[in-house]
Amino acid sequence: MHIPDGFLATPVWATLDVTAAPVVGYLARRAQRGLEQSKVPLLGVMGAFVFAAQMINFPVGMGTSGHLVGAALLAYTLGPAAAGVVLTAILAVQALVFQDGGILALGANVINMAIVGMLAGYLPYSLWGAGRWRRQAIFLGGFLSLLTSAVLALSELLLSGVAMPAAVLRISLGLFVISAVLEGAITLAIIQALASINPDFLRQPRSDGARTLGWIGVAAIFLAVAGVAIASAYPDGIQKLADATGISSQAKTLLRTPLADYQLGTMHSVWVRKAGAGLAGLSLIYGALLLGGKLLARKRGA
Amino acid sequence: MHHVVLDRWSRGGSALHRRDARAKTIAVLVFLIALGTAQRAFLPLSLFYLGILAAAILAAGLPIVAALKRAAVVLPFTAVFAAISLAAGEPMRAAALVGKSYLSALAVLVLVSTTPLPELLGGLERMGVPRYLLMVAQFLYRYLFVISEEAQHMRAALQAKSGTLKRTLWDRAKFGAAGRALGVLFARSYAHAEGIHQAMLARGFQGHFLTLSGRAFGRADAFFVAAALVIVVGARAAVEAWI
Amino acid sequence: MQPLVEVRDLRYQYDDGTVALDGVDFQLFPGETVAVLGANGSGKTTFVLHLNGLIMGKGSVTVCGMPVEPATLTHVRQKVGLVFQDSDNQLFMPTVLEDVAFGPLNLGLARDQAETRARDALAAVGMAHASSKAPYHLSAGEKKRVAIAGILAMNPEILVLDEPTTFLDPPGQNALVALLDELPQAKILVTHDVDCARALASRAVFFQKGKIAGEGPVQEVVARFNWDRISLQRPAGSRL
Incomplete structure (x- = not known):
């Protein structure tokens, strides 16, 4: 499992x-x-x-x-x-x-x-x-x-x-x-x-x-x-589900926009978006952990 | 036992062993993501990545055959799904499952066999993972050996008492005996924990673990991360552009 | 002479109502080694846990002139080094060196000072070569030495050893007795091992039902309470 x-x-x-x-x-x-x-x-x-x-x-x-x-x-x-x-x-x-x-x-x-x-x-x-x-x-x-x-x-x-x-x-x-x-x-x-x-x-x-x-x-x-x-x-x-609801196309634009600013969009390959999604996910976890920890530390200190 | 061997490997002195735990963790995460999201040209890419990991194992002075074998523990699980995919007429998906899960396991193996677990957990703590969780993990790792040994004695005792395990369809007595054995193991583990706590207090523990090592993230570590990024991501870009 | 440890009318009852200590008076003087003998469950271990405040009962415990109470615990625990029976419980850090440095670091020493102390203590017990090993790779005798080093690194004035020779083979027991004999600290030795008590202790106290039922020179106490193993040799001339 x-x-x-x-x-x-x-x-x-x-x-x-x-x-x-x-x-x-x-x-x-x-x-x-x-x-x-x-x-x-x-x-x-x-x-x-x-x-x-x-x-x-x-x-x-x-x-x-x-x-x-x-x-x-x-x-x-x-x-x-x-x-x-x-x-x-x-x-x-x-x-x-x-x-x-x-x-x-x-x-x-x-x-x-x-x-x-x-x-x-x-x-x-x-x-x-x-x-x-x-x-x-x-x-x-x-x-x-x-x-x-x-x-x-x-x-x-x-x-x-x-x-x-x-x-x-x-x-x-x-x-x-x-x-x-x-x-x-x-x-x-x-x-x-x-x-x-x-x-x-x-x-x-x-x-x-x-x-x-x-x-x-x-x-x-x-x-x-x-x-x-x-x-x-x-x-x-999930692919069909996502296509049906239009989530996936929205997600694609969302992910492509910030990358395009850094000129990476020109590479036009699928993996940039995919890897970007992965990295974004990881940075989100990292951010959430740090933020949560800081907020709680502050609350406890107060 | 598996973790004893890893523990010995992780205390080597190669350049890879000397890198900061954070640098190695970041490099492995980049590797896992680049590998996990790969779709096109998967076969050449996975061969290339296997080459990178093999080079890392050799550079760290670890026995390469043993390491490659150890990472194969994921294969039984993967094989089931790969077989289903094959049967469903998707050989590429089957190959991807096997390749990705094996290479991912191998990458993690390289990380833990070049970084002693306490150091790795220390690095994770400085990257923001909750300290409490890591301390629990550290105690777990430390006492794995002690408690497992007790469990092995109990298993031997159970087998000696109940003979072979093939008699009846549903043997309540044997089932209950195994339950009691585990109850005793639980109670002993609990007593261990209390004993450890007393011993910690007796040596002036005041609620915080203080450690001797305070390795710094140096220039070599930054260089290592940058090199790992360029090689791992560059390799994938190159392979996908060529094929 | 001022006693290092002075215990007066110490009483302790467990949560379930069992009386573990029922009025104990005890003194330990600088330089002496006292053996604590008695049956299992007679209160020996409960008694020594009081000496550095791991449990606190009624009555008074004074260590180096300080009453043992919550405010003095940090100092008391530096003065009284407790070596537990099960070394596995005492050695919980990932490497031998880090484990021995655990106490000095808790005392507030800087990292380099703590490391120096730890290395010195390991050298004193003859385990300097094992400093980077993981504790579970050691033999029972080596674990015990490292556990003692962990206590010595705190520079205590009193060593309390709970059943130090259990789990050791006979050569290991001899080596441990030789090591303990060299250490200058005053010692309290809780043990069933009468040979070890005879070799190290200048006097003995005997626990019975939570009280000290008798004390005096080791041989005398052992004889009075019939506490030696009977000779199990076959009578001369008998045949099976």
Whole structure:
């Protein structure tokens, strides 16, 4: 599910990078506020735990086994903000050190797993985690977190024009559902084990901002499903959609105008625009990060 | 283990190793964007880019065959999609997927095997990435080894207890045992984190990490970035103009 | 003579109500090494964590004339160097040199001074050659030496060592005892290793249920509480 570089179309990865950057910045500040500064090692070691947890296989029968992915588990034990930070750190280390998942695609992977997938996993827990349906809520959380991440990744690939015949699409959706059931069951098994070791490991479900975030997660699930539906209806992906709505021609003029001022427009090749879009995306991320950081630093200083 | 080898590679002394982390990060981003957005004349371009990366690996004094093999970890994922594209009668798209994902992974590999991770994260911090996130990543990287070792012991213990894993269709007892093992691993990781925190406080930690190294972005680094830009972008312009 | 450490009627209770320390009185004088013996869970580790304010209970703890309280913590933690049982928890920086420099940097030393101190401390424990290595590449004995260097680099007056010889093989244990014996600081040695206590300590205190149940010369305390391993050799002449 870690999308490598080279799969996503430039508008897709650039948009997701620009979206992910401020959200991660927000989560980092929220986590930092919620836990004392001292808890930095805790988040890091929990990240290492998720890496290591993936070595322990759960027997599923018929000679196969599965392993934990961990977004929902982290959300229940560290809270959603800290879980988002840990998962982002995991994805960054995987992309850098293990070449698992791309660098330009990091924003996409962070949105899919660390943000939307994690929040989708947290939602049932925040709604029903304290009551009679606690076990079911925990299972459902694990299930939803994995399914959401997978469907989002799939829709991004389809939007980028990666060819996928209907049969392959159906098979992969089936596989996603199986892995999601497994993730739910593993998450539940671990949570029950943790509750018997020390109930303090689990965070009581909170109904404040986290629940709002959870609903955003659900909205994202619907968007993702809609994305898959649309993308499979238009196999050529975003290009057709963009042409139909006229977005792409507008985007082209937008991108061409500033470049023309610097005499680069005379080269008239497609890649200048494409590379320009990529660079613009990156500068946007960079700008958003710096601006967000500065604004918050000023707010805190005031 | 993979990250131990990378760690050793990254502590070399070549000119590439000595460049500022920011300079190398910018160069790799430029490379990734130029590669990722390429469409025309992809095959000659990717051969040329492979040449650039191979030259960088040799210049850094890294074992080239091992490095080329390591970057191949992306291929299994890519192969599935490439096969689908081939079946759909789009051989060029299949080639582009394989080429782009492999070369991107190789470029990142060159970056991390010439830059120790702490230095790389320090560079990212100075480029504006949130410090808190990077500190979490640094602790994660540091304790990967310790926690993984514990997980391996547990896996061995589980296998010793439950024998082979092929018996029943859905073995609740085994499933539960694996869950408990992970619960214990979680608790141990938590205890590690508390122990680390105590040890940090005991040595006067006051909430900020102070480090010894303070590498500066020098003229050689600026030159390196400029050269990388010219070579990477120039190569693509040349290839596309010729073919 | 003024004691370096003076503890009076120290009491501590965990959140769950377990009484960990139940009225401890203790003194440490310059130049001496005291072994802290006792069963697991008798309060030894809780006791030493009080000495540099990682936990604070009721009663008084004074270090080098300063009461241990939030306002004095920075100074107290410079005076009392705590070497933890699990070196992995103590060595968290990416390289050995950076880890040893962690303490001096926190004390506010400039980078070059901190680096000099770190290099000196590494030389003192015989680990100068490993300064650019990553801590997880080291053996258990080497990790312990580096952890001690990290404490020495802060120039403490008191060294507190929690189970320093666990995880070490016998030659490693001998080498560590030789190293500790050379260090001039006053030491508190929490240990199950009676041989190590005999080799280094001038006296011992024995913890039982959160109190010091007895103290005196090491051999005497060991004998009184029956704290030595019994001889496991087969009786002469027996056959299987």
